[in-house]
Amino acid sequence: MTLTAMIAKMSEGLGRTCAIFFLTLLFSLPLGLLVALMRMSKNKVLSSVTSACISVLRGTPLMLQLIAVAYGPFYLFGYTLLVKEKLLAIIIAFSLNYAAYFAEIYRGGIESMPVGQYEAAHVLGYSKHQTFMRIIMPQVVKRILPSVTNEVITLVKDTSLAFTLAYMEMFSIGKQIANSQSSFLPFVIAGVFYYVMNMIVAFVMSRCEKALSYYR
Amino acid sequence: MNILKIAHCRKQFDGKEVLSDISLTVDEGQVVSIIGPSGSGKSTLLRCATLLETMDGGALRYLGKSAVRDENGRAVYASHAELKEIRTCFGLVFQNFNLFPHYSVLKNITEAPMLIQKRNKAEVYETARDLLKKMGLADREDAYPYQLSGGQQQRVSIARALAMKPKMLFFDEPTSALDPELTGEILKVIRDLAAEHMTMVIVTHEMAFARDVSDHVLFMDGGVIVEQGNPEDIINNPSQERTIQFLSRFN
Amino acid sequence: MKKLLAAILVMMFALIACASAEETVFKMGIDAEYPPYSYMGDDGQYTGYDVEMCAKVCEILGWTQEVVPINWDTKLIQLDAGEMDCIWSGLTIDVIDPEAYSISMAYSDNSQMILTKKGSGIEALADVAGKRVGVQLGTSADILLSDGGDAADFGATFGELVRYENYNIAFTELMAGAIDAVAIDIGVANGKIAEYGDDYYCVAEPFAAEKYGICFRKADAEMCKQVEDAFMQLVEDGTYISLAEKYGLDTANLCLAK
Numbered sequence: 001m002t003l004t005a006m007i008a009k010m011s012e013g014l015g016r017t018c019a020i021f022f023l024t025l026l027f028s029l030p031l032g033l034l035v036a037l038m039r040m041s042k043n044k045v046l047s048s049v050t051s052a053c054i055s056v057l058r059g060t061p062l063m064l065q066l067i068a069v070a071y072g073p074f075y076l077f078g079y080t081l082l083v084k085e086k087l088l089a090i091i092i093a094f095s096l097n098y099a100a101y102f103a104e105i106y107r108g109g110i111e112s113m114p115v116g117q118y119e120a121a122h123v124l125g126y127s128k129h130q131t132f133m134r135i136i137m138p139q140v141v142k143r144i145l146p147s148v149t150n151e152v153i154t155l156v157k158d159t160s161l162a163f164t165l166a167y168m169e170m171f172s173i174g175k176q177i178a179n180s181q182s183s184f185l186p187f188v189i190a191g192v193f194y195y196v197m198n199m200i201v202a203f204v205m206s207r208c209e210k211a212l213s214y215y216r
Numbered sequence: 217m218n219i220l221k222i223a224h225c226r227k228q229f230d231g232k233e234v235l236s237d238i239s240l241t242v243d244e245g246q247v248v249s250i251i252g253p254s255g256s257g258k259s260t261l262l263r264c265a266t267l268l269e270t271m272d273g274g275a276l277r278y279l280g281k282s283a284v285r286d287e288n289g290r291a292v293y294a295s296h297a298e299l300k301e302i303r304t305c306f307g308l309v310f311q312n313f314n315l316f317p318h319y320s321v322l323k324n325i326t327e328a329p330m331l332i333q334k335r336n337k338a339e340v341y342e343t344a345r346d347l348l349k350k351m352g353l354a355d356r357e358d359a360y361p362y363q364l365s366g367g368q369q370q371r372v373s374i375a376r377a378l379a380m381k382p383k384m385l386f387f388d389e390p391t392s393a394l395d396p397e398l399t400g401e402i403l404k405v406i407r408d409l410a411a412e413h414m415t416m417v418i419v420t421h422e423m424a425f426a427r428d429v430s431d432h433v434l435f436m437d438g439g440v441i442v443e444q445g446n447p448e449d450i451i452n453n454p455s456q457e458r459t460i461q462f463l464s465r466f467n
Numbered sequence: 468m469k470k471l472l473a474a475i476l477v478m479m480f481a482l483i484a485c486a487s488a489e490e491t492v493f494k495m496g497i498d499a500e501y502p503p504y505s506y507m508g509d510d511g512q513y514t515g516y517d518v519e520m521c522a523k524v525c526e527i528l529g530w531t532q533e534v535v536p537i538n539w540d541t542k543l544i545q546l547d548a549g550e551m552d553c554i555w556s557g558l559t560i561d562v563i564d565p566e567a568y569s570i571s572m573a574y575s576d577n578s579q580m581i582l583t584k585k586g587s588g589i590e591a592l593a594d595v596a597g598k599r600v601g602v603q604l605g606t607s608a609d610i611l612l613s614d615g616g617d618a619a620d621f622g623a624t625f626g627e628l629v630r631y632e633n634y635n636i637a638f639t640e641l642m643a644g645a646i647d648a649v650a651i652d653i654g655v656a657n658g659k660i661a662e663y664g665d666d667y668y669c670v671a672e673p674f675a676a677e678k679y680g681i682c683f684r685k686a687d688a689e690m691c692k693q694v695e696d697a698f699m700q701l702v703e704d705g706t707y708i709s710l711a712e713k714y715g716l717d718t719a720n721l722c723l724a725k
Contacts, residue, residue: 083548120314124328179500216362
């Protein structure tokens, strides 16, 4: 197999890798905020249940969670949709896992906000919702951006875990070529792909940070 | 007509009484200063009055409208909607300014009047620019809080409170977070407001300022009003031992 | 006339639709990293001895073959869940529970060999004692040599049994001298020797003999029977052996040809 053939074959999987990446971000970022709010809820039951879920999601390997999401419902209820729709199972597992991490980042950001910001908004008559959306959240976003960047870069690399469900994303194809051709070249190609993707992520995130650097 | 009326306000923190039976009335155009050592409860009183802290017992009324009423010694708060309306009666200037750092000076001042009070944009901007001019910050409307000195930030926060057209203003140690050379500009702004007969309650450590600007001075210690009255009398000739002790530290 | 034509057209379409709906798709689950049995060919399509045999079987049965690469670690779960109809990829059937699955006849002996490099001083199985031996995790060599396996006693003589995610890495380590030998299926071993050259050789005597077969869900015994029958036709017509030669497999292992 020529180098170009390898790259072409692996590029076919790149679309799937990107699908995992973007869909996971699309769902886990808002879900993470929801989870963070549930975690900080005054309702003791809600907050401790959420806290336990976060603990499990962060405390077990994503690989296990992938298997649990795809095959758990099948063994328990004979439900085969997640087995047949691999991408769906992967997006559910990835989104839950990343939402747990994002939730803790959001929580850290929200809890680091000085109470004075809430009080100033309160006295001016802002509702809870207005305070959160207009005063707190924009500042939280700026504060948490570096940590979010870290997670997003990790996510790029974690997409390769989809091989657990035999989903033919870029790295799984690379491994197959490597073993068929007894060549390490596919791993080099995979490394280059991941590095380029992360360069793009780093570039976009630094643009975001710059866009928010107009205030301190 | 009195604007603010606090009756028999009580407040505990973890079983420790920080306010016991405080009553206070503020008339229109009156300037009241509250002095006292730290931990005396003066800031807590201010926070109860501005609804940032809930009181355990007592009553609170603005312009005759009840925010808190006393029911068998327990404080009962008015409905959410009523409190929202009552909150428009007063403004509060914080010790640490608490400007919104992600908003420009102009947006800090104009957002609440437009968003909360649904006032006309052109009118709000005109009001805001007039206030900035009065505060000597006409050329800084596009600046962000971090680009301003502490004194300038505090002036913006006073403008922010005034833009809501409140019936009265509270000041919570407005100069305590400032470098000594910057306190003068804030005190001057408050003096100007007093000259315009703005109703104000000021918690402060500036004794000379309190004496000069206010109509009435309260000395608080240990959660009670120890002594109150005419500023000259309280600050120059206090009658209570605790007041004398406290004031001696400032001379 | 036009109406008649239209009616005929509609019927034809309906027939075509029916025909395609009745077409049986046979999903074969493979480990796509297991040459020469199942792997990705130079053209990027899955190929190998098992893949091509399956294609011939499907041809006979009039089925459409679909190759499904699976995760070898979760192969039985994936089979249970219906992701594919069978596991057909150098699968050692000795370790599969016949009570729980429908298993085909064995189509190949699978001798387990010790492959080593010139200069290792390993000439017989006894020489492996104290040496570092690599295997691919979860392969029959691994299962046999590990505690509870049929060749566990032999495995216990090793200095260390090193488990790799795939044989590619094991061979790199063998070349680099990090391990002394690799325990491996004979078919894969011959493929590797053909690829890497004369410096590599197998110890003549296998340390275990296993059998390759095809695994179906328990309920699919009928399908298993159909595949077996078609497979036997390929044994009869010689495809069985000619394909093995094409993929460099040791024809001595082709137990159905005997």
